[in-house]
Amino acid sequence: MPLAACGGSGTGDDGKSDRADGGNAPSRAVVTIAPRNGADDVDTTGALRVTAQQGKLTEVTVEDSKGHAVPGSLAADGKRWTPSRHLAAGTAYKVHAVAKDAAGRASAKEAAFTTLVPQNTFTGTFTPEDGSTVGVGMPFSVHFTRGITHPEDVRRAIRVTTEPKVEVAGHWFGNDRLDFRPERYWKAGTRVTVRMDLDGVEGRPGVYGKQVRTVRFTVGRSQVSTVDAKKHTMKVRRDGKVLRTIPITAGGPGTTTYNGQMVISEKLRVTRMNGDTVGFGGEYDIKDVPHAMRLSTSGTFIHGNYWSGGAFGNYNASHGCVGLRDVRGGYDGKQPAAWFFDHSMIGDVVEVKHSQDKQIQPDNGLNGWNMPWGEWKS
Known part of the structure; x- marks a missing residue:
């Protein structure tokens, strides 16, 4: 019996291939x-x-x-x-x-x-906290445990999205702080989601991030209070309407209050204020300052004041803070300082105008609003 040939010429009588183009040939890719x-x-x-x-x-x-x-x-x-x-x-x-x-x-x-498994790592501590409700001036601010020399890689690893949608940009202060904010104050009711995908990011040579977090916070009602240091008053506006006008005392001669937009970053029902900690030597040491809210890292507060007598609404007498009438111990909820404390939240804005001082630096507290948008994005 004749045997079928394996691997023959594959040609017909005319010598041309009878196999379809590309038949079983391997891919050239x-x-x-x-x-x-x-x-x-x-x-x-x-x-x-x-x-x-x-x-x-x-x-x-x-x-x-x-x-x-x-x-x-x-x-x-x-x-x-x-x-x-x-x-x-x-x-x-x-x-x-x-x-x-x-x-x-x-x-x-x-x-x-x-x-790789990194030998050296960094993380970021952030504000505001996950799940919090904040005022319209609150940025998302991250402080890193190591100085960052690859800032763009780190910035790209933190993504901020909002509902409703608004452009949000990050800005570096030094090499260890990165803040995110929109061009103008947040719109009341905005929901913000921050995805921190830092695991594996090389922040500096041989130093890698090890953090993956999702942080969500909500912007509450809009409250912006305007301090007029010349008129010694503060107008508290809620959603654009004036709630109350409060007599105040701002920084006196030689210890004036910064001008500019300042964000409440901390609330303390009572705290100690010692001049030694902010460069004023032994000029004061008040152990029970009531209803204090921080406006700057350098020690500017808006707080209750029970020791300045008739200064409120009449003249400026503080060492740079904004003082509101209060009682020692802060027990009287009808006092202006108590009322303002109870009606304020972290992230609310206090704008100071007409003070005989310079504008506050954007990195002194959560006060990046004092930097023009174009500069912020650059």
Whole structure:
């Protein structure tokens, strides 16, 4: 019996191929994945890339061991895929990629690798707290435990979204503080979500973030109070309407109050104020200042005052703070200081005008509103 031939010429009587174009020929597309399969101690930024030669990438998936996908983008020519963000540290990843050649034949490749485990790390402490309701002046402010020398990488790893939508930009103060705010005060009722995806971000050479947090806060009613240091009054506006006009005393000659927009960052029903802590030597040490709310890091407060007699509404007598009439112990809820304390929240704004002092620096407290928007974004 004659035997069928294996691997014959594949030609007919006319000598032409009778196999369809591209029959069982392998794809000419070549997929390359970096880092190599089995690699460990892989850098979290810049090491992962997928490329195709003699073809175009049609599918790229990158997942960690929990099945979380890494987003990425494909070049317009289909030749290169890169992740759109950094990778997490100390994490195993799997890559699957497919490319097709000009004839539509597919070639696939897979690889697995593990990112580095950093020896040195940084985190960020932030305000406001998750779940809080704040005033319209409250920025999202992060203080880092290490000085940051790769600021743009860190800034990109913190994403702020809002409902309703508004543009929010970040600004660095020094190398360890990053604040986010919109151009103007938040709109009352705005819901803000902050995603801190710092795990694996190289903040400075050899120092990596290790933090993944989602922080949500809500902007409450709008309250902006305007202090006129010349007229010795403060108008408290709630949602644009004047609630109350309160007599005040601001900073006296030589110890004037800063001008500018200041955000309440701390509320204390009673606190000690000692001149030694803010450069005034032994000029005062009051152990029971009532209804105190911080306006600056350097020691500016708006607070109850039971010792200045007839100054309220008449003349400026403080060491730079804004004083409201109160009683010792703060027990009388009808006093102006008690009323204002009870009607204020963290993030409310106090604007000081007509003081014989300079404008407060934007980084002195949560007071970035004193920087023009164009400068803030640059």
